[in-house]
Amino acid sequence: MKSFVSLAVLGLALSATPAFAQSSSLVLYNAGGLKLMQAIVDDFTKKNPGIKVEVINGGVGELITRIRAEASRPRGDVYFAASSDAYDFALDNFESYKSSEDAAFDRKTVQKDNKYYGFSQPLQAFVINTKMMPLDKAPKSWADLQKPEFKGKLLMANPAQSGSAYSQMYQIVGLHGWDAMTKVIQNGTFVTSSKLAYANVGTGEFPIGITGEFNVLTMKEEGQPVAAIYPSEGTGLTMDGNGIIKGAPNMANAKKFIDYANTKAAHEILVKVDNRRSVRPDVAAPAGLPSTNEIKVVPYDSVAAAGKKKEYLERFDKIFASK
Numbered sequence: 001m002k003s004f005v006s007l008a009v010l011g012l013a014l015s016a017t018p019a020f021a022q023s024s025s026l027v028l029y030n031a032g033g034l035k036l037m038q039a040i041v042d043d044f045t046k047k048n049p050g051i052k053v054e055v056i057n058g059g060v061g062e063l064i065t066r067i068r069a070e071a072s073r074p075r076g077d078v079y080f081a082a083s084s085d086a087y088d089f090a091l092d093n094f095e096s097y098k099s100s101e102d103a104a105f106d107r108k109t110v111q112k113d114n115k116y117y118g119f120s121q122p123l124q125a126f127v128i129n130t131k132m133m134p135l136d137k138a139p140k141s142w143a144d145l146q147k148p149e150f151k152g153k154l155l156m157a158n159p160a161q162s163g164s165a166y167s168q169m170y171q172i173v174g175l176h177g178w179d180a181m182t183k184v185i186q187n188g189t190f191v192t193s194s195k196l197a198y199a200n201v202g203t204g205e206f207p208i209g210i211t212g213e214f215n216v217l218t219m220k221e222e223g224q225p226v227a228a229i230y231p232s233e234g235t236g237l238t239m240d241g242n243g244i245i246k247g248a249p250n251m252a253n254a255k256k257f258i259d260y261a262n263t264k265a266a267h268e269i270l271v272k273v274d275n276r277r278s279v280r281p282d283v284a285a286p287a288g289l290p291s292t293n294e295i296k297v298v299p300y301d302s303v304a305a306a307g308k309k310k311e312y313l314e315r316f317d318k319i320f321a322s323k
Contacts, residue, residue, distance in 0.1 A: 026053045026253040029067065031060045031163065032081025032119075032240070032274075033195070039273045040080075044260050051253050059193055060086045060163030067093050067245055074247045077254040079116075080261070083163030084239045085170075087116045088306035095244040097255055101262035109239060109279040116243030117262050118279035120270055122212035123235050123297065124168055125228040127198050127219070132207035139208065141232040142172050146183035154188040155197050155206040160313050162194040167238045168210050169312060170305045175233050178315065185319050202226055214275040217288045221275075236300030239279060 030037045034057065041053050056076065058066070064086045067079060071093055079087070079094070087094060094115040101117075102110070109118030128138045133153070139145050145154060157165035173181050189206065191197055198211035202224040216228040242261045248254045260266055267278040275286045285291070 024050055024052055024253075025250050026051050026078070026257055027076045027250065028053060028055045028078050028080050028257070029063045029076040029245070030055050030057045030080045031063055031083075031086075036081065036270065036274045036276075039269050040261070040266060043266070043269060044257060047260065048253075048256060051256070059161045061161040061166075064090055064093075071246070074245050074249060076245050077248040077250045078257050078261075079243050079245060081119055081240050081242065083167060084111075084116065084118070084241055084302035085167065085305040085309065086163050087111065087241060087243055088303045089309050091115055093246050095246050095248065095251075095254075097244050097258060099255075099262045100259045104262070104264070104280055104282065106279070106281060109241075111241075111243075116241040117258065118239045118241045119261065119267070120214075120274075120276035121237060121239055121279055122164060122214060122276060123230070123292075123295070124164060124171070124210060124238065125213045125216060125230050125235060127201050127209045127211050127216045128227050128229060129201050129204055129207045129225055130227050131225045132204060135227060135229070138229055139231075140229060143176055143180060143233070145172070146176075146180045146187065148187075150208060151187045152189070153207050154184070155200055155209040156184075156188045156190055157194040157197040158190050158192055159316055161192055162197070163240070164194050164212055164238070165197070165210075166309065166312075167236060167300065167305065169316065170308065171236050171300075173312065181316075182319050185316070186323060190320065212276070213289060214277070214286070217275045217286060221288070230295045232296065234296040234298035237297050238300045239302070 037055055045053055060082050068090055096113045096115055098114045099117060126139055159166040159169045172184060197209045198215045200206055201209040202219045213228055216226055219226045242258060244254045244258055264282060267280045267283040270276050270278055271286050277285045
């Protein structure tokens with residue numbers, strides 16, 4: 001594994017900071033997973049050999065908390081592959097920057113002040129371990145997750161730590177209210193990262209999880225006994241994105257990275273390496289995913305979701321504490 005991954009782990013463990021970063025440096029706060037980040041950094045540094053990249057890996061919630069805490073003295077340059085509502089929750093912590101690739105993007109996938117650009121569309125689905133649960137017995141809708149027969153069988157990530165888990169909760173509450181979400185919380189087991197919420201389904205520890213569809217496809221390609229079910233009420237057109245941290249210590253290199261991350265080539269890496277749908281209209285979806293015409297998708301208002309985040313997370317904590 002490349003050295004930047006080691007640096008990332010050390011950075012989180014020891015709170016090491018690039019306080020004396022030089023103009024040849026770039027610090028990425030990565031919420032997008034190691035495999036994708038490795039491929040993106042490899043390609044970026046190949047095209048920009050004079051820039052030394054350091055990566056700090058973490059969950060969406062963990063990293064946005066860090067960015068906000070460091071606001072008076074930013075230590076990172078770019079927030080990578082984080083959910084759009086995480087950006088909208090803390091917009092004051094990000095720089096406006098019009099990328100050289102701006103014209104390639106649909107306006108719906110760019111924050112109105114250019115504080116972040118969309119990257120992938122991680123549509124949420126149920127991941128089912130087909131050895132543990134026949135598909136005809138599995139939940140088919142968000143509403144089904146509250147049914148008594150799924151108590152102890154459902155695995156989810158903590159919405160305070162995972163951007164995708166927060167979007168799942170926001171969708172359930174929006175469709176069915178807090179009474180339903182309370183029953184889902186009572187049914188569920190909650191883990192600290194979004195990765196555990198699907199990986200532990202693949203290994204047979206739980207029959208049901210909720211995750212981005214791309215994770216299910218990757219698990220199937222690896223031979224794991226899993227299938228995706230898209231909730232019948234519809235799954236939100238969620239988006240993650242990339243943005244420059246306000247006051248980034250290596251601003252020129254941060255802009256270079258955003259320009260690179262917005263290119264067709266970078267989005268093709270996203271599709272190839274991680275099976276994710278790109279927001280760029282000129283980049284084809286992974287071959288193993290259904291067309292969005294084949295599944296029910298609904299709009300997802302990340303600004304509204306961000307506005308409710310503090311309230312919803314506090315309410316989640318109270319319900320969870322009473323389990």
